[in-house]
Each structure stands twice: as structure tokens, then as C-alpha cells.
Amino acid sequence: MSELKRTKLYDAHVKAGATMVDFGGWEMPIQYPEGIVAEHLYTRRCCGLFDVSHMGRLLIEGPERLAFLQHVLSSNAAALELNQAQYCIIPDENGVAVDDAYLYRFEEERYLLVVNAANTEKDLAWFEPIVKDFDCTIRNITGETVSIAVQGPESENILKVLSGGEEITKPARNNLSTMLLEGHKVRIARTGYTAEPIGYELFLKNEDADWMWNRLIELGGKPAGLGARDTLRMEGMLPLYGDEMGLDVAGEPMPIFALALARFAVSFDEAKGEFIGREALQKQSEAAACFRAKNYTPEAMETLKKRVRPIALVDRGVMRHGMPVYRNGEMIGWVTSGTMIPYYMTEGEGADVRLLPETGKRAIGICYISSDVPVNGEVEVDVRGKRLKAVIPSKHISNNVPPYVVPVIYKQK
Secondary structure (H helix, E strand, O other): OOOOOOOHHHHHHHHHHOOEEEEEEEEEEEEEOHHHHHHHHHHHOOOOEOOOOOOEEEEEEEHHHHHHHHHHHHOOHOOOOOOHHHHEEEEOOOOOEEEEEEEEEEEEEEEEEOOHHHHHHHHHHHHHHHHHOOOOOOEEEEHEEEEEEEOOOOOHHHHHHOOOOOOOOOOOEEEEEEEEEOOEEEEEEOOOOOOOOOOOEEEEEEHHHHHHHHHHHHOOOOOHHHHHHHHHHOOOOOEEEEEEEEEOOOOOOEHHHHHHOOOHHHHOOOOHHOOOOHHHHHHHHHHHHHHHHHOOOHHHHOOEEEEEEEEEEEOOOOHHHHOOEOOOEEEEEEEEEEEEEEEEEEOOOOOOOOEEEEEEEEEEEEEEOOOOOOOEEEEEEEEOOEEEEEOOOOEEEEEEOOOOOOOOOOOOO
16 A cells, blocks of 8 residues: 655644545545534634645646647636636546646746646546647646645635735636735635635645745634535535546446536637537537526437436435435435535625524535436435435525625425
């Protein structure tokens, strides 16, 4: 068995009492002494700090770097201006995800592609025979840098202390900047995997890791582990490779457009030309458009038999990955992610919303089920041999009005 890799912040995690686990070949904190629930709630109210240095960081350089990215990614990299980022998927010829990723353009002459930690070597192997046809190179810089996610309503205020009040990035999501924070050069992205309306991901030199981590804590951020990262992304319906994309529970390929996010990750712009999986993705896109119009044609249903949807238990219980989902006695798919997730109760609406001190918990998750189940459609989940009532809501949270995430609680009629 190969030795687990460690990030530059490993010692800081151990010193803080974190429970360390194997994740994608890295020894990472799953939680700290206060626990996953506290870390989840603190991120939603204030600011959670996540060591995401295990994520694969690939530098794409050379004259044909853009042509290569246009060929291997689902997104339109040509639309990416300097200091912008975009969510993308690495598709295969059949329109199935090899991985999902984020593409960053901090500099004119190179791109940074961030991929899932467990998939880094697999992605490099996928790119290897393709990149030979392009005048560009791929360099794995994962071990050369550190990445920290700073997520939550207070994240901007905390970073502004370090910047001396200077604007961190332009306000909208996916904006980037490179700046000095108390004399240390940091690349900053308005991105994240928590569904927070305000959040950043920082890229910095290894030697600056401890300084940054400690300063963020001094200013009010709290370390959070992979457990809270998972519940936060689950609440926000953000997919995890291996659960909501790749192969399903039965080992069958999941079409990329089974994900609602595919609308934003896949481009058919003329600038892309022919790219890997384009024909299959075009067909999937047309099927997804039919479903949005509530037009469940046989052709669309054959192309996208199942889709990734939110799911909430009505009966008491907890859902887990792999549990079967039924409708009228027929199995129509599986839970892909599920657990009991905490939330703050709120009052007010829109910009006037306020988090209350009181909290609750709800059994929610994500499922991969027949495409013709409508919003608020009733289903059942087999939880350890018992069929529990569940519903397919439109979403679990609303995050359209910063700074807070507002839970959307399904109320049975």
C-alpha cells in the first residue's frame, strides 16, 4: 500500500485535533473537535476554512494551449478573459464525465486547471495521448502550491483586513485577482464548493501556507474538514465525481446532461469547433431542453433515462449513497448522496433575511432517478428495508441574495 500524501498544512490539522482520513490518496481532516455540524453552521453564518491543497492543479502552457483546452473541455475556454474562471467538464466520446474541473486564467500565457484529487493521475493519463497533437504542455504543480478555501458571509471582510481594505476581486462569481496580502503574493478566485454566495479560493506558495492559515483563524475563520465540505456541497446540489457523475450505482455511465449544471459547463459555440463528445452532448442537451419544457418524449427519455435531482425525506430516517428510490412500487434509481444536514432558521425575505440563533436538521440529499419525475413528485426510499416517503423538491437552499444561504424547507401539503 502506497504512503498517503500530505498537504503543507498537515501538521496544523493534527495540532488542532483533526480526525485524519484517507481521501483520494491524501491524509486529510474529516472533522475537527467541534464536529461536522458545528463546522457546517459556522461556514453558513461566518467563515469556514478548508485546506483544498489535495486538489490536482495542472498548468497548461504553450502556443496551442487554448486549442487543446477547447478540444478536451466541455466549456468555451476562448470566452475566458484574463482574471476569469469557469466550471467545466472533461468529457469522453460518449458524453460521460472523465472528471469535472475548474479552469482559471490568472495570466495571459497559461491556464490553471484544477481537477479532483482522486482523479489527478487518471486525468493526466487521459490527456497524455491527446496533448501530443498540440504544441503545448501540461505540468502537474499540485505539490508546488497550497490552496485554501475561505467560504461564508464574513470571508470577504476577513480577506479585506489582509488586503488593507482593497477590493479582493470584482463582486461576481468566477472573478480572479492576484494581489499582496500583508506582503505575500496570493492568487484569489471568487469560487468555492460550499454554495456560499460569498467565498474565495486562495492559491499561494508552500512557504506561505502556515502564515495564511494562522492569520485567517486569528481574524475569525474556523477550520472545517471534508465532512462539512460534503454536507455544504450536498445542500447546494453541487456534484461529487463518483456519486453524481461518472458511473452510477449499477456501474452504468451517467450522461453529463443528467446534471442541471451541464447547461453552464457545456458550450456549443462555434469557437469550440469539434471537441471530444460534442455529438453525444448535443443530443443530451436537446433531451434536457425537452424536460425543462415538461415534454417527456420517448426520444428524450431514451437519451436521458435518469437525471440528478434533490431529494428530501418526509418520514423520519436518514438516506445514504446507494439506497434504492421507488415510485409506485417500481425502482427508478438511487440516492447518490444523503445524510442529516443542519440549517439555521431564518426570518425575513430577500435582502432583509436574517439568520436566527435556532437551528434544525433535515434528511436531504441528491438522487439519480427517472427523468420524468416532476418537481414535488412523491417517491419512496428503501432505508434498511423500510420504504420511507420522500419528495423531489426544486432545491434545498436559496443563495441568490448575499450574504446568507437560506434553507428551502419542504412542507408537506
